[in-house]
Amino acid sequence: MILSLQPTLLVAAALFSLGLYSVLSRRNAVAVLMGIELMLNSANLQFAAFSRFATGRLDGQVFALFVIVLAAAEAAVALAIILALYHNARSIQVDEADRLRDEP
DSSP states (O other): OOOOHHHHHHHHHHHHHHHHHHHHHOOBHHHHHHHHHHHHHHHHHHHHHHIIIIIOSSHHHHHHHHHHHHHHHHHHHHHHHHHHHHHHHSOOBGGGGGGGSOOO
């Protein structure tokens, strides 16, 4: 069964909306990170869908692969920042990230 472009883009838009809601409404750093990952996966789905339906070539899959690599690097850096935040503030709430600054 082959889906058309419109349902695929609607699913991608729903994923992006859920990710954006998670980023904007959550205070927990891990939940914010998961929202960012949802938004990146939405972009991957759109790349693959446009590649499949617009050109029929594999350009979108190559871009999606680059986004996956970027997301893995982003997750590693973000988790290191979350660990530093927990080490200094004993909390992973985003509101307390200002405690990571050096105080004079």
